[in-house]
Amino acid sequence: MGLIQHKREAYWFYRFLSLGYDRRVNPLFWTPEMRDQALAPARLEDPQLSVLDAGAGTGFTTEGIVERVPAASVTMLDQSPHQLARARAKPALGDCPKVLGDAEQLPFEDDRFDRYVSAGSIEYWPDPQRGISEAYRVIKQGGVATVIGPVRPANRIARRLAETWMLFPGADEYERWFRRAGFRDVRSVPLAPDWYRDDRGPYALAVSGVKPSPGKPLVTERIEDPPVGPLRFAARFVAGSVAGLVFVPIAIALTLRRRGDRADAPTPKP
Numbered sequence: 001m002g003l004i005q006h007k008r009e010a011y012w013f014y015r016f017l018s019l020g021y022d023r024r025v026n027p028l029f030w031t032p033e034m035r036d037q038a039l040a041p042a043r044l045e046d047p048q049l050s051v052l053d054a055g056a057g058t059g060f061t062t063e064g065i066v067e068r069v070p071a072a073s074v075t076m077l078d079q080s081p082h083q084l085a086r087a088r089a090k091p092a093l094g095d096c097p098k099v100l101g102d103a104e105q106l107p108f109e110d111d112r113f114d115r116y117v118s119a120g121s122i123e124y125w126p127d128p129q130r131g132i133s134e135a136y137r138v139i140k141q142g143g144v145a146t147v148i149g150p151v152r153p154a155n156r157i158a159r160r161l162a163e164t165w166m167l168f169p170g171a172d173e174y175e176r177w178f179r180r181a182g183f184r185d186v187r188s189v190p191l192a193p194d195w196y197r198d199d200r201g202p203y204a205l206a207v208s209g210v211k212p213s214p215g216k217p218l219v220t221e222r223i224e225d226p227p228v229g230p231l232r233f234a235a236r237f238v239a240g241s242v243a244g245l246v247f248v249p250i251a252i253a254l255t256l257r258r259r260g261d262r263a264d265a266p267t268p269k270p
């Protein structure tokens with residue numbers, strides 16, 4: 001398990017990361033173009049839909065959802081009060097109900113929403129099967145759940161760092177969790193920022209599935225996040241955060257290289 005793939009560690013990680021999340025993190029790793037591609041399989045065409053955004057954070061993905069569905073029908077849930085505080089400051093999200101809560105134990109009744117979206121949050125869940133089963137439980141029959149998350153890097157060093165930091169599942173694992181929960185019509189859309197160039201596999205996926213019948217998921221077993229003492233917590237938090245933050249200079253370097261390549265490319269003749 002990744003060192004930050006625990007609720008308490010994720011809470012403290014976002015206590016600090018929320019300070020620069022919108023300005024410094026998302027432009028590198030989760031862009032508006034990726035968001036548009038990821039929201040296509042979420043099937044948000046009907047403005048009457050009710051939507052849950054789980055792990056909504058500062059609301060970057062929610063901002064894409066409210067372009068399609070009225071904000072009052074889009075509930076934002078996150079376990080970080082600091083991330084939600086940033087979302088509260090955004091006028092476009094003013095009408096979204098905001099709930100402090102756990103994506104692995106959603107405080108909603110069965111069959112409540114038409115759509116479930118979760119972007120960039122699964123990597124912090126200690127029990128991803130439980131989070132996906134919860135997505136299944138809270139949507140209505142015929143509803144669609146879409147989970148957007150990173151994929152295990154093909155590069156050996158990147159994989160080592162990534163897995164020290166948090167959860168980077170294989171594409172097959174995402175689909176297996178969806179099927180085990182009971183979803184049908186499970187599909188994956190590959191996503192990547194424009195600096196990413198590894199042909200061996202996708203950078204991230206938007207995985208979606210349809211709930212075929214009302215009620216509970218097929219799998220409801222739980223793996224509890226065991227309590228840890230303060231020393232172990234501190235060690236996990238520091239080492240996991242360092243492993244994660246290494247990706248920031250790498251992404252900046254690759255972005256600059258990409259810009260340089262673009263500037264060097266010959267201008268097409270009219």
Ligand SMILES: C[S@@+](CC[C@H](N)C(=O)[O-])C[C@H]1O[C@@H](n2cnc3c(N)ncnc32)[C@H](O)[C@@H]1O
Pocket residue numbers: 007010011014026030054055056057058059060061062077078079080083101102103104118119120121124125
């Ligand atoms: C990378 S941010 C993504 C935020 C947002 N979805 C976006 O698209 O920018 C991950 C978010 O997941 C939240 N999170 C992590 N574990 C969670 C859990 N178990 N329940 C609810 N939120 C969680 C974090 O607090 C954080 O705000």
